[in-house]
Amino acid sequence: MSKVLILNGSPRKSGTISTLLKKITEGVREKNNEIEWVDIYSLQMEPCIACMKCRPDGECVLPKDDAHIIGKKIKEVDALVIGTPTYWGNMTSQLKVLFERNVPVFMGEKPNGMPIAKQKGKRAVIVVSCTTPWPFNFIASESRGAVRAVKEVLHYGGYKVIGKIVKPGTKKNPNISKKILSKAKKMGNNL
Numbered sequence: 188m189s190k191v192l193i194l195n196g197s198p199r200k201s202g203t204i205s206t207l208l209k210k211i212t213e214g215v216r217e218k219n220n221e222i223e224w225v226d227i228y229s230l231q232m233e234p235c236i237a238c239m240k241c242r243p244d245g246e247c248v249l250p251k252d253d254a255h256i257i258g259k260k261i262k263e264v265d266a267l268v269i270g271t272p273t274y275w276g277n278m279t280s281q282l283k284v285l286f287e288r289n290v291p292v293f294m295g296e297k298p299n300g301m302p303i304a305k306q307k308g309k310r311a312v313i314v315v316s317c318t319t320p321w322p323f324n325f326i327a328s329e330s331r332g333a334v335r336a337v338k339e340v341l342h343y344g345g346y347k348v349i350g351k352i353v354k355p356g357t358k359k360n361p362n363i364s365k366k367i368l369s370k371a372k373k374m375g376n377n378l
């Protein structure tokens with residue numbers, strides 16, 4: 188049995204990302220895998236203060252808050268599902284705070300400065316949305332920027348990205364097609 192952690196990086200609990208993540212959750216449950224859902228915008232987290240002590244210590248020195256708790260969960264699970272709307276061509280700020288607070292969960296450093304992947308071989312799925320319609324979401328690096336930013340974290344963590352869902356044009360066309368919803372469910376089945 189796999190343990191899957193869903194990170195909902197949208198503040199909107201009934202928005203595009205939440206809807207797609209719920210579909211993935213359905214797929215995960217169908218296969219009887221264990222699942223936990225975290226709404227990142229409900230977490231209490233201080234921002235990273237760039238003291239860099241986590242690099243040698245392997246742990247954030249700030250007083251214990253939700254960033255530590257979610258970091259522990261990330262270490263414990265077999266797969267991550269990361270959902271984020273595109274904000275300024277990137278992931279949302281709260282999701283980024285979570286990742287900045289958990290650098291040593293994802294990567295370590297060899298004495299020569301080379302990175303060490305700390306979650307090597309684990310699986311991940313990325314889900315993004317944006318108002319910019321196709322193909323400009325890709326050409327102008329809108330949703331593409333958000334995917335790239337999430338991939339950066341996953342790459343250094345050593346994750347294998349097994350799937351990606353992109354829903355562009357959410358302003359003019361907020362409906363999520365059956366095709367995308369069924370893709371999301373199938374992805375959940377595969378986790």
Ligand SMILES: Cc1cc2nc3c(=O)[nH]c(=O)nc-3n(C[C@H](O)[C@H](O)[C@H](O)COP(=O)(O)O)c2cc1C
Binds near residue numbers: 197274
């Ligand atoms: C602060 C902020 C910044 C945004 N920046 C972008 C952007 O750079 N490009 C874009 O296409 N849409 C942008 N959007 C629109 C969201 O990506 C879009 O509404 C998204 O589909 C919302 O997803 P949700 O319903 O899951 O929250 C932005 C929205 C907000 C609130």
